[in-house]
Amino acid sequence: MGFKHTGLFPEQSYNWDLIRQTIKEAKREVKVLNLFAYTGAASIAALKEGAKVVHVDSSRGMVDWAKENVKLNNLEKEEIHFLVDDVRKFVKREIRRGNKYDIIIMDPPSFGRGSKNEIWNIENDLDELIQDTALLLSDNPLLYIVNSYTTGLSKIVIENLLNLYLTPKYQGKVISAELGIPMENSNLILPCGSTIRWERN
Ligand SMILES: C[S@@+](CC[C@H](N)C(=O)[O-])C[C@H]1O[C@@H](n2cnc3c(N)ncnc32)[C@H](O)[C@@H]1O
Numbered sequence: 434m435g436f437k438h439t440g441l442f443p444e445q446s447y448n449w450d451l452i453r454q455t456i457k458e459a460k461r462e463v464k465v466l467n468l469f470a471y472t473g474a475a476s477i478a479a480l481k482e483g484a485k486v487v488h489v490d491s492s493r494g495m496v497d498w499a500k501e502n503v504k505l506n507n508l509e510k511e512e513i514h515f516l517v518d519d520v521r522k523f524v525k526r527e528i529r530r531g532n533k534y535d536i537i538i539m540d541p542p543s544f545g546r547g548s549k550n551e552i553w554n555i556e557n558d559l560d561e562l563i564q565d566t567a568l569l570l571s572d573n574p575l576l577y578i579v580n581s582y583t584t585g586l587s588k589i590v591i592e593n594l595l596n597l598y599l600t601p602k603y604q605g606k607v608i609s610a611e612l613g614i615p616m617e618n619s620n621l622i623l624p625c626g627s628t629i630r631w632e633r634n
Pocket of ligand 1: 469470495518519521541545552
């Protein structure tokens with residue numbers, strides 16, 4: 434999520450900046466769900482603005498690293514719950530519990546493993562995950578972000594999923610951009626995937 438955006442987003446709408454700005458402007462308690470949360474950069478961006486964060490990753494090592502990053506940013510006093518779990522199982526449990534979130538962020542890999550070795554395959558599993566997470570959005574959601582690094586998975590496919598499962602229920606729009614790393618001393622950009630977001634109008 435620290436990549437350069439190319440395409441549709443203006444420079445100021447980097448995902449981490451957007452997460453912070455959205456929370457700041459909400460001027461209310463904001464609950465954030467960070468899935469495939471890795472070393473926690475998006476969680477930290479949200480904590481910095483005082484949001485309550487639930488951080489889920491199947492790798493204990495990654496969750497320990499994220500905890501360390503929270504400490505290094507002096508944010509231990511903020512409210513964050515770390516879960517070592519399979520994202521799909523966690524989301525289904527949250528639906529049963531009736532928990533809701535104002536912001537959902539996910540950074541799914543092409544292939545991965547849940548905490549009990551459940552196989553994650555973005556092409557098979559993303560549709561159901563987006564459908565399920567749409568049920569976790571609060572009545573007044575603020576933002577929903579999916580990043581994809583999967584070559585060959587068109588961002589239009591993910592836009593379509595957000596338009597199918599979010600747009601009919603919540604007033605907002607779906608936009609997307611490609612992600613890339615600018616090369617030094619060059620105007621060339623290394624393509625890295627795409628970022629697709631639903632945001633309020
Ligand atoms: C943030 S993504 C990494 C993105 C990276 N650029 C790539 O393409 O692989 C991967 C994270 O998702 C986690 N992960 C993979 N499968 C998972 C699953 N089924 N449930 C929860 N976390 C999972 C991994 O432990 C890892 O921290």
